[in-house]
Amino acid sequence: MAMNDPRWGQNNDGPPDLEELWRRFNKRIGSFGQKGNGSGGDNNSSGRLPPIGGGIVIVIALLLWAASGIYIVDASERGVVFQFGRYLETTQPGPHWHIPWPVGSKEIVNVSEVRTIEVGYRNNARNKVPNEALMLTDDENIVDLQFAVQYVRTNPEDYLFYNRDPDQAVKQMAESAIREIVGKSKMDFVLQEGREELAINARDLMQSVLDRYQTGITVSQVTMQNAQPPDQVQAAFDDAVKAKQDQERQKNEGQAYYNDVVPKAQGAAARLSQEAEAYKGRVIAAAEGEASRFESVLNEYSKxxxxxxxxxxxxxxxxxxxxxxxxxIDQKDNSNLLFxxxxxxxxxxxxxxxxxxxxxxxxxxxxxxxxxxxxxxxxxxxxxxxxxxxxx
Missing domain, CATH: 1.10.287 (Helix Hairpins)
Known part of the structure; x- marks a missing residue:
């Protein structure tokens, strides 16, 4: 049977008539407002809503509509209230109320949740993303970096109004900041002693850009998960690292030998200097004594x-x-041979x-x-x- 067929709803095989349902609903509402009134059945049969019953429905509907504006903000959250789509206020933890829809609305933002963005890998360092991980250094070498960025949402208003996709924005800024810093650094510095410094500089640069765009995001930490040369040159790089380690070892051995020999030589030099000073004193004293004795003998000789x-x-x-x-020789000895x-x-x-x-x-x-x-x-x-x- 077609939808526009006038016989729709008259047979048992179709849905009930909407007018009939509305009439039954009004009849039930009217029975609550006009108990004991014999004419109530005649009035309800007209299909009109009784005045008292209609008022109760309206009041209940208004109460339900007003109750829909009640909300609770947890300790780790902040509530952002909108009115006609515009920002109205930011609410602190606790129970609150706002004008319900369609006049007002709200958004709850968790300001304590630490969110993590992965750059150069997914889930673990083995699942690399080459187009994100490979970067060019200042000495025109390529390095493979994987790092994670952790951030929190500290300003709910800016976070909701100035970010269409916050995670993607943080990811792009992190990748841009790391590429800029790596592009100003040498390969050996990036792969060895400069990891911590790179992470700190990247965090500061990211934060300055995020603040300039009023994203309401604070970068808490940048962690270097892995830093290595590309797989194609890994063997050559390992040889270079080993040679540098040998150089450092030999340098340390030379420094240890220096620390052992130089103090001994300095001690020997000091001892010889002291002995020379002592010998000088003895010689001068002996010469003065000889001169004094010579003068005394000379005086006696002149007399x-x-x-x-x-x-x-x-x-x-x-x-x-x-x-x-x-x-x-004892002459009394009678020995014939004397040697x-x-x-x-x-x-x-x-x-x-x-x-x-x-x-x-x-x-x-x-x-x-x-x-x-x-x-x-x-x-x-x-x-x-x-x-x-x-x-x-």
């Missing part, structure tokens, strides 16, 4: 040259014989005696030169001493 000369001669001979090797190591005795004795004798003679000569004894007397005395030495 009694002969006596002083004889005393000095005796002192010199005493020192010679004291250091000389002497052999004593004397004359070569050794003579050699050692002559050396010691000559040195002692020369020292004594030099001292005498110095004294005589100091008091102005004439050269003839010196030559005669020296000749006499030489003859005495040869005789001995």
């Amino acid at each position: 009694a040259p002969k006596v002083t000369r004889e005393r000095m001669y005796l002192d010199t001979m005493q020192s010679i014989f004291t250091n000389a090797t002497k052999v004593f 004397l190591p004359l070569d050794k005795l003579i050699g050692s004795g002559i050396t010691r005696n000559a040195s002692s004798f020369d020292a004594g003679m030099n001292q005498v000569n110095d004294i005589e030169s100091g008091i102005g004894v004439n050269n003839e007397e010196n030559r005669t005395r020296n000749a006499f001493r030489v003859r005495d030495r040869e005789t001995r």
Whole structure:
């Protein structure tokens, strides 16, 4: 049967008549408002809504409509109220009411939820997205970066009015910021010691751009998940890293050797310097003592040259014989054979005696030169001493 057929609803095989349903509804409402009134059945049969019953319906409808404006904001949320599509206010945690639809509406924004955006990978670092991960460095090398951006919505009004797709906006800004920073850095810096610094700089740059566009978003953290060269050059890069590690190891070994040798050398130099100062002091003291003794002998010699000369001669001979090797032979011994190591005795004795004798003679000569004894007397005395030495 067609929809426009006038017989629609008259048979049992079709839906009930709408007018009949409305009439029954009005009849039931009227029965509540006119209890005990015998004419109520006649009035309801006309299909009109009784005044009292209609008022109750309107009141109930208004109450339900007004109750639909009640809402509760949790502690981690903020409510944004709109009126005729325009921003009205931001509500804090607790129960609130706004003019219901179609005049007013609301949006609840969670300002404590930490949301994560993945760039260069999905779910884990193995699921790479090459068009996002591959970036060019300042030294014209390509690096493969995967990082995650965590952010929170701190300004609900800006977040709702200035963002059509917040996640996509954060992702594009993160990728742009990382590419800019990597493009100003060297490859070794990006892959090794510069990861933390890159993350901090990227977060600051992203935040400045987000604030400039009034997105109502605050970047809490940028985490580098992975940083490596492309798979095609991974083996060569590993060799370069190993060579650099060997260089660092050798440098550390050299520094350790330096730290071990230099302090020892400095200590030895300080010790030698102290010994030299001590030797200097001893030599100066000995020289001053000799000079003082020489002056005292000179004074005595000027008073009694002969006596002083004889005393000095005796002192010199005493020192010679004291250091000389002497052999004593007992004449009472009846031994027929006597062995004397004359070569050794003579050699050692002559050396010691000559040195002692020369020292004594030099001292005498110095004294005589100091008091102005004439050269003839010196030559005669020296000749006499030489003859005495040869005789001995």
